[in-house]
Amino acid sequence: MPVSDSVDLDGEAEADTDAERDASGDGLPINELFYSLQGEGTLAGVPSVFVRTSGCNLRCWFCDSYHTSWEPTHAWLPLEEILAEIESHDADHVVLTGGEPLIHEESVELLAALDDRGYHTTVETNGTIHRDAPIDLASISPKLESSTPTPERDPKGEGEWEDRHERDRIDLETLARLVEDYEFQLKFVVTDEDDMPEICDLLADLRAVADVPIRDDDVLLMPEGATRDRLAETRTRVADLAMEYGFRYTPRLHVDLWNDAPET
Numbered sequence: 723m724p725v726s727d728s729v730d731l732d733g734e735a736e737a738d739t740d741a742e743r744d745a746s747g748d749g750l751p752i753n754e755l756f757y758s759l760q761g762e763g764t765l766a767g768v769p770s771v772f773v774r775t776s777g778c779n780l781r782c783w784f785c786d787s788y789h790t791s792w793e794p795t796h797a798w799l800p801l802e803e804i805l806a807e808i809e810s811h812d813a814d815h816v817v818l819t820g821g822e823p824l825i826h827e828e829s830v831e832l833l834a835a836l837d838d839r840g841y842h843t844t845v846e847t848n849g850t851i852h853r854d855a856p857i858d859l860a861s862i863s864p865k866l867e868s869s870t871p872t873p874e875r876d877p878k879g880e881g882e883w884e885d886r887h888e889r890d891r892i893d894l895e896t897l898a899r900l901v902e903d904y905e906f907q908l909k910f911v912v913t914d915e916d917d918m919p920e921i922c923d924l925l926a927d928l929r930a931v932a933d934v935p936i937r938d939d940d941v942l943l944m945p946e947g948a949t950r951d952r953l954a955e956t957r958t959r960v961a962d963l964a965m966e967y968g969f970r971y972t973p974r975l976h977v978d979l980w981n982d983a984p985e986t
């Protein structure tokens with residue numbers, strides 16, 4: 723799905739100020755929509771349609787979807803058009819991702835329409851926003867300190883997003899509501915062993931406030947890497963950490979298969 727203009731969607735000003743917004747108001751800014759194999763998590767390998775919304779409230783330095791976060795681009799599509807495109811593929815699973823799909827109120831309507839049509843829905847989210855919606859799997863990827871765009875790691879500017887990212891990346895109450903309300907997986911992007919104390923501390927805090935059990939089995943370590951070359955540097959280290967800590971390891975199948983090609 724080709725996209726055109728660049729408009730800032732950072733999750734606060736959100737869509738309402740966007741002059742391009744569909745007049746009927748029931749659309750979403752779509753960065754890409756494609757058919758692929760789920761590459762990550764417990765459903766890895768399952769044929770799925772991916773709907774990637776544009777705009778994010780965070781700015782991970784390593785974000786593999788640069789054109790939904792650092793420089794968001796999109797086409798505004800009415801929900802009927804999104805649904806028609808999804809239905810043109812022969813799949814039972816739909817993955818709603820971004821950017822951060824839950825910054826958009828209209829994501830709820832899309833999920834409801836998908837539920838009506840019998841799809842299994844996965845929502846890929848950074849865990850900072852909760853919405854009531856028919857979500858079959860909340861694929862939550864809380865962001866660690868190592869994701870913060872410090873001036874040295876900023877892919878675009880000179881650290882302008884550092885403070886906001888650091889302020890907003892973890893919201894324990896929101897994480898608790900997500901794990902309480904939905905089937906979930908917690909999928910942490912890991913570069914090396916320095917990430918592990920923060921994961922363990924966060925899990926302890928979340929277990930203390932959430933009303934549902936969080937099993938080690940619900941926790942997945944995913945190697946940081948947007949390209950095959952980068953994954954070759956991180957994945958064995960992360961696999962070893964998964965064994966050491968008793969968490970699951972998830973590959974990034976799509977990167978192994980198609981590297982960093984768009985619409986994969």
Ligand SMILES: C[S@@+](CC[C@H](N)C(=O)[O-])C[C@H]1O[C@@H](n2cnc3c(N)ncnc32)[C@H](O)[C@@H]1O
Pocket residue numbers: 778784785786787819820821822823846847848849861862863909911944945946947948
């Ligand atoms: C682009 S994000 C969109 C959904 C949501 N904003 C989030 O971060 O969960 C989709 C998934 O890709 C992961 N991801 C993004 N960049 C990555 C990278 N360079 N290496 C490994 N995982 C990455 C995120 O952690 C998340 O699990």
Ligand SMILES: Nc1nc2[nH]cc(C(=O)O)c2c(=O)[nH]1
Pocket residue numbers: 758759760761762772787817819820846976986
């Ligand atoms: N194949 C494939 N699987 C994925 N699982 C989560 C993805 C995402 O970007 O949210 C993703 C993606 O971009 N491609």
Ligand code: SF4
Pocket residue numbers: 778779780781782785786787790791820821822848865
């Ligand atoms: S939260 Fe997700 S979409 Fe937003 S910058 Fe981080 S990885 Fe990218």
Ligand SMILES: [Mg+2]
Pocket residue numbers: 786787
């Ligand atoms: Mg991806």
